[in-house]
């Protein structure tokens with residue numbers, strides 16, 4: 349208001365009516381204040397570079413005028429002005445922007461001064477308002493390139509950009525804000541694109557569908573799958589629903605993660621036949637949210653997707669049952685099943701499997717087995733997850749025979765158990781002293797494609813230790829090495845302890861050397877074990893040698909009192925035996 353008034357006084361003094369285009373001759377005699385320049389830009393139909401130079405010759409005042417604060421002030425005045433985006437003057441701010449940079453150092457060979465971030469942001473909003481998106485995009489991308497660095501994260505840029513939007517007052521439109529997401533996407537910065545989606549959403553400006561799609565595209569292209577899912581989740585939560593392009597992008601992500609077939613099979617199992625890709629990707633989103641513990645949010649989202657007919661009835665209800673089961677809310681899950689049934693949806697193998705899993709987890713395996721019978725009587729086929737939960741549940745409850753039966757059924761049906769439930773089974777068998785059976789089962793499962801992990805072998809090593817089969821332990825160790833699994837200190841400790849207990853001290857000692865070679869630090873306990881084992885065997889020389897090593901290796905290593913006393917006694921015995929005086 350004040351600026352406008354003082355600008356008006358200036359023109360009045362120069363003898364120019366407000367609203368008239370100031371002539372070059374009139375202006376050249378005056379100081380080029382921001383008010384004057386913005387007035388000129390708002391009224392000149394086409395402010396060319398030449399016209400600007402003529403109107404504001406680079407006198408000392410004009411040079412000063414072109415400096416940061418000045419350009420910012422000019423652009424802010426324009427950004428606030430309701431007519432600044434009207435044709436034909438919409439491009440004037442852009443011309444001024446370039447001109448002011450160049451004219452600040454007309455004769456010097458140094459590069460023109462760079463614009464402030466503020467100027468960039470104001471101008472991007474101005475251009476977007478005039479729908480000059482191409483110019484705005486180019487500008488915003490160079491602003492990001494100039495003003496973002498590893499030391500200044502996207503957030504400071506976002507702050508500046510949003511401040512420029514807010515400062516434009518009533519004249520502002522959100523068009524420019526969406527462009528920001530597009531710009532980060534085009535620059536292949538999916539993290540920053542996601543951050544700007546979040547930033548804008550938090551401030552009540554929900555990005556457009558095309559902005560979200562652009563962010564997804566960038567994330568998929570960069571292989572940033574986590575970011576892609578976060579974008580998809582955010583847009584869906586903000587009620588910007590996927591169109592065909594979105595679905596295609598998310599299908600691409602699922603497929604590159606190797607999860608497409610599994611998710612499509614899961615949804616198909618619920619519905620009884622193949623479902624549209626849109627159903628698959630939304631179900632995948634819900635499953636991820638549940639997996640990551642955002643259960644309440646996931647259930648709300650399912651209900652909303654159901655209302656909008658994005659998810660099918662049976663798929664939606666089944667996902668809710670799954671969500672309840674995952675939090676252990678078995679009662680709610682069962683109520684949901686009843687509700688589902690009342691609404692005319694048939695219970696399906698997925699829902700049964702969810703309930704079976706929950707019961708197995710709760711330790712109510714009998715109830716789980718009952719559900720399995722019910723499921724079979726309805727002609728529903730159990731699948732790999734059903735079996736895995738049952739097997740793990742049985743073994744956890746010590747029902748070894750039943751567990752083994754389901755394992756055999758599972759293999760017979762051509763399913764491969766997942767490694768976690770397989771480990772549960774091996775643990776159960778090993779605890780029951782059935783390590784050979786466990787080893788056979790592992791072989792059978794590996795034939796069907798199971799890939800064992802560190803825990804698998806650790807179970808077997810403990811199992812062999814329990815029955816005192818030192819050779820078995822060593823064999824498993826070598827198999828582990830062969831598979832490229834790096835045994836950790838736990839494995840070596842088990843190995844050494846078991847070998848010592850079996851009296852294979854020399855063999856155990858070799859593994860201490862192996863550990864060192866593989867850069868796995870031995871513990872004081874392991875030295876202790878070997879020293880006392882050698883003492884018992886009567887190999888005092890080696891026991892002493894290990895004692896020295898133990899002391900020099902780590903100042904915190906001390907032998908236990910028992911071991912130390914045993915060693916002392918041995919040394920005295922040896923001394924007495926060798927003494928010529930005795």
Ligand SMILES: *[C@@H]1O[C@H](CO)[C@@H](O)[C@H](O)[C@H]1NC(C)=O
Nearest residue numbers: 557558559561591592593594
């Ligand atoms: C989906 O939305 C985007 C962005 O709004 C648009 O460019 C695209 O054409 C749409 N795709 C389809 C298949 O409707």
